[in-house]
Amino acid sequence: MQITRRAALGTAIAVPTLATPALAQGWQPTRPLRLVVTYPPGGVNDIVGRIIAEPMSRELGHPVVVENRAGAGGNIGTVAVAQAEADGYTILFGTTAMFGVNPILYANSGVDAVRDFTSLGTIGEVANILSVVPDRVRATNIQEFVAEAKSRPLVYGSVGNGSSSHLSATVFLRMAGIEATHVPYRGSSPLVAALLAKEVDFGFDTTATSTAQIRAGAIRPLAVTTTRRASALPDVPTMIEAGLPGFDLGVWFNLAVAKRTPAPIVARLTEALEKSRDALTAQRLGTAFVEPLIVPREQNQSFVAQSAARWQEIARQANLRID
Incomplete structure (x- = not known):
């Protein structure tokens, strides 16, 4: 995977579900927002969720409160966010698993993250x-x-x-x-x-x-398993360097909202996330051994869809079953 770290601020929006900057200014939250982390407290998902919630709160002018809704490999929380009112006040902390594996494991859950969510942007990646x-x-x-x-x-x-x-x-x-x-x-x-x-x-x-x-x-x-070495362990080679060409299985995190969320709300939340991915956030992610991952806004949806498709194919080949 080609990692792009440049900021996405000011990039033209090329995703149909997003609004123009002028429309983005038309929506502002008036109360706290929920960031649903679909895993228990204390793990990497919870840590990264809380790291990004703090600057998002500042950018939006209201608290972004982390809510842990664990169970079924993240599927319980994903379903809950999909069913919540699409008013911008409920945000999903997304992972590779939710978008790329759960649609295979939980085919009858009624939710498919790629189909049912709009990604606001990526946050970080771990190997x-x-x-x-x-x-x-x-x-x-x-x-x-x-x-x-x-x-x-x-x-x-x-x-x-x-x-x-x-x-x-x-x-x-x-x-x-x-x-x-x-x-x-x-x-x-x-x-x-x-x-x-x-x-x-x-x-x-x-x-x-x-x-x-x-x-x-x-x-x-x-x-x-990533194409770049982990900054926390610079002496450890990648699988590609170790002799396995094409091995690229990074685990990424993003924020997403239900697909039916109005475009001006999506645009405002996207803007807030972009401004939250600053040097201090990158430093805090590094402390948690997470690499910052910034995909430009116009590439975000295709990045998620392509990554999800790849993981889904791997899941099919592995003939996965639920525990």
């Missing part, structure tokens, strides 16, 4: 890291790891069936021509605990939740 347990795996790079995996059975953990962690592993195993037994856990914390307890040989987890343990030497990183 998943292939990390191994030093006492269980000898390999120190991808080539050694593939050779070791071909010589004996290995077990890997993920943060759950259908997660980006799980799908990153399935793509890696297929491209590397190896097999391993999958043990799904219910979130990053249980997976990291399993790695530390030496219950599995390796796992894929995000930079946001693995970096501290990697820096402490408790787990050994072999490669990241």
Whole structure:
């Protein structure tokens, strides 16, 4: 994925659902807004949601209050936002999973994020890291790891069936021509605990939740799933650098509202998000081991749709099932 960091302020709007700047000035909130994070408090989604809510509050002149609506891999909260009144006061904190995997896992939920939401813009991106347990795996790079995996059975953990962690592993195993037994856990914390307890040989987890343990030497990183190295772990190569051409599975975050939201409201919220993605926000994201990701306004909808389509195809190939 080609990452664009330049600010989108002043860029002409090329998305039909958005209004002109003049119309954008016609709507201003008069009360607090809700930002629905569809995962529990304390995880990377919650952290990034709260980071962006603060400057959004300043830009809009009213509090943007984070509301955690967890369950069903984020689908419960997604459905709730889709069904809420489309008046701009309920915003979805979106993730790759909601747009790219959940429509496959929850085909009968009545909601499809690409179809039913308008993306206001991206916020940041994290890589998943292939990390191994030093006492269980000898390999120190991808080539050694593939050779070791071909010589004996290995077990890997993920943060759950259908997660980006799980799908990153399935793509890696297929491209590397190896097999391993999958043990799904219910979130990053249980997976990291399993790695530390030496219950599995390796796992894929995000930079946001693995970096501290990697820096402490408790787990050994072999490669990241994005096309650029993680700034928090600059010595860890990408999968492409490690010999797997085309491997690009970053996990991004965005804000979105229901598709039926009036265009002037969408434009005003988009403008507020753009102004919120400043240097201080980038610094705070970096502290959480999240890379800032700014897709220009005119490319935003196509970026989301193309990324979602790619993840959906991976999910189909993996023959996913709900836990």
